[in-house]
Amino acid sequence: MDELLKLLRKNALESPANMAKMLKLPEKEIKAKILAYEKKGIIRGYQAIVNEDQLDLNRVRAVIEVKITPEREGGFNRIAARLSKFREVESLFLMSGGYDLLVFINGVNLKEVASFVSEKLATVNGVVSTSTHFMLKTYKDQGVLMEMEKEDERLKVSP
Amino acid sequence: MKGSKSPRNFIASHLENVPKSGIRDFFDIVSTRKDIISLSIGEPDFVTPWHIREASIFALDHGATAYTANLGLLELRQLLSKYVHKSFGINYDPVSEILVTVGVSEAMDLAIRAITEPGDEIIYHEPCFVSYAPVIIFAHGKPVPVITAREEEFRLTPDLLEKRITGHTKALVLNFPTNPTGAVLDRNDIEGIADLVIKHDLLVITDEIYSELTYDGERLSIGALPGMKERTIFLNGFSKTWAMTGFRVGFSCAPPHLTDAMMKIHQYIMMCAPILSQKAAIEALRNGHSDIIEMRSEYKKRRNFICSSLNEMGLPCHVPKGAFYAFPYIGDYGMTAKEFSLRLLDEENVACVPGTAFGNSGEGFLRCSYAADMDDIKEAMNRMERFVKRLQKK
Numbered sequence: 001m002d003e004l005l006k007l008l009r010k011n012a013l014e015s016p017a018n019m020a021k022m023l024k025l026p027e028k029e030i031k032a033k034i035l036a037y038e039k040k041g042i043i044r045g046y047q048a049i050v051n052e053d054q055l056d057l058n059r060v061r062a063v064i065e066v067k068i069t070p071e072r073e074g075g076f077n078r079i080a081a082r083l084s085k086f087r088e089v090e091s092l093f094l095m096s097g098g099y100d101l102l103v104f105i106n107g108v109n110l111k112e113v114a115s116f117v118s119e120k121l122a123t124v125n126g127v128v129s130t131s132t133h134f135m136l137k138t139y140k141d142q143g144v145l146m147e148m149e150k151e152d153e154r155l156k157v158s159p
Numbered sequence: 160m161k162g163s164k165s166p167r168n169f170i171a172s173h174l175e176n177v178p179k180s181g182i183r184d185f186f187d188i189v190s191t192r193k194d195i196i197s198l199s200i201g202e203p204d205f206v207t208p209w210h211i212r213e214a215s216i217f218a219l220d221h222g223a224t225a226y227t228a229n230l231g232l233l234e235l236r237q238l239l240s241k242y243v244h245k246s247f248g249i250n251y252d253p254v255s256e257i258l259v260t261v262g263v264s265e266a267m268d269l270a271i272r273a274i275t276e277p278g279d280e281i282i283y284h285e286p287c288f289v290s291y292a293p294v295i296i297f298a299h300g301k302p303v304p305v306i307t308a309r310e311e312e313f314r315l316t317p318d319l320l321e322k323r324i325t326g327h328t329k330a331l332v333l334n335f336p337t338n339p340t341g342a343v344l345d346r347n348d349i350e351g352i353a354d355l356v357i358k359h360d361l362l363v364i365t366d367e368i369y370s371e372l373t374y375d376g377e378r379l380s381i382g383a384l385p386g387m388k389e390r391t392i393f394l395n396g397f398s399k400t401w402a403m404t405g406f407r408v409g410f411s412c413a414p415p416h417l418t419d420a421m422m423k424i425h426q427y428i429m430m431c432a433p434i435l436s437q438k439a440a441i442e443a444l445r446n447g448h449s450d451i452i453e454m455r456s457e458y459k460k461r462r463n464f465i466c467s468s469l470n471e472m473g474l475p476c477h478v479p480k481g482a483f484y485a486f487p488y489i490g491d492y493g494m495t496a497k498e499f500s501l502r503l504l505d506e507e508n509v510a511c512v513p514g515t516a517f518g519n520s521g522e523g524f525l526r527c528s529y530a531a532d533m534d535d536i537k538e539a540m541n542r543m544e545r546f547v548k549r550l551q552k553k
Contacts, residue, residue, distance in 0.1 A: 018464065021463055021464045022464045154200050155190075156195070157182055157189050158186075158200050159182045
């Protein structure tokens with residue numbers, strides 16, 4: 001992957017001036033490259049990684065394994081695209097193995113998730129079965145540990 | 160008369176004349192301070208990769224708590240032999256030519272003691288790591304520094320070297336990439352040095368602890384040149400490459416008779432390197448290649464950032480090709496390196512090691528380690544810029 005993308009994935013708030021220094025490129029070029037990535041849709045957005053467990057939101061997050069019947073001309077795509085449009089769906093992946101789609105849901109409460117699954121998801125034409133798992137605690141998300149790291153334990157000066 | 164006679168001075172005179180490490184002095188000052196940003200740390204800010212730590216834990220779980228062979232675990236030596244061949248193009252026999260040590264520090268001490276007779280001159284390049292001269296003195300040798308210059312990016316050129324060779328010269332210590340300057344030698348330099356070494360029948364002790372952290376140019380070990388393996392002791396370790404400083408594990412590769420001589424000292428004073436560290440080292444060599452690539456790419460970005468920041472604020476700094484130190488020149492402000500670093504610490508809470516900790520020739524320079532968190536480096540650069548701007552106004 002391009003070093004610039006690596007830097008942005010690590011910290012999307014990094015200033016173009018700093019990235020220019022790190023990559024030994026003119027700042028102008030950094031800005032132009034970012035713009036090009038955005039235009040091409042390679043960079044799809046910028047978000048904060050939030051440790052929701054610390055917020056007492058009482059929200060419910062669930063992962064649902066979905067089996068579907070692939071369709072002639074289109075395979076899994078039509079149903080997957082349709083499910084993606086639901087507001088409750090955070091992420092959706094096509095999987096190999098025992099089921100076809102893995103759906104990440106963020107709901108206000110248990111009831112809302114339950115009604116989403118039974119009324120919206122399971123009733124979509126082509127969905128064969130669902131299996132819902134609730135998430136209990138986040139330890140690491142998108143490469144970031146949720147527990148704050150301890151202070152640097154190295155000696156302050158060493159040879 | 161019992162108790163009335165004061166004891167004589169028991170400390171050996173050759174030891175008493177060795178000053179305490181300048182790093183130690185500076186550490187004593189810095190450790191009294193709170194909320195400082197330290198760019199004075201000579202070890203990676205990464206924690207040892209988890210799979211390596213886990214291998215050591217697994218070994219402990221399974222009762223790996225005994226001595227190992229003096230030379231080190233055979234499996235480790237076999238992996239080292241492959242690693243050195245693949246990365247440096249030199250073949251060493253795992254049974255007779257490789258010795259696992261407690262860090263490169265021990266290996267350096269063994270190498271120097273194994274070859275030095277009273278009065279032998281050992282040449283090394285300066286500014287350099289703190290321990291070379293003391294170790295030579297402890298072995299009753301005579302340390303002979305060759306001063307390298309900023310104008311040549313602190314490279315040791317054959318010309319500089321030849322001027323210091325005498326009839327008493329026994330060996331040459333090389334450390335490239337260099338702590339604290341980040342200097343790297345190019346092929347011409349290395350070939351020229353090898354010619355001199357052969358011409359004057361010298362031995363080379365090459366400390367290549369930072370070799371995996373070479374960012375630009377070819378990585379060539381002097382031991383790989385024709386005719387050089389027989390007169391080279393190759394030292395390396397796991398501390399910098401895999402962020403394993405606390406494991407204390409390094410190794411030496413040298414022809415059998417030299418390895419034997421070093422081993423003689425090692426077996427009487429150390430027995431063996433700690434087994435858990437050796438187990439961790441095995442895992443590093445087996446599955447740690449991607450760790451190196453990741454670390455190197457991260458350090459390179461930090462290096463670029465810190466060097467351009469230093470140059471922009473008015474502290475001229477060559478771009479080091481290896482290790483993880485920037486070595487800016489601070490001699491334009493009418494202060495010694497020590498005064499400069501103390502004032503920087505007082506006024507802006509940033510700790511950088513004065514260049515003089517690495518030999519007198521480090522006067523006028525600071526060592527700024529970029530083995531620090533990127534956010535800390537950014538903040539340190541802001542503070543240093545503020546500090547330098549104030550000095551410039553006066």
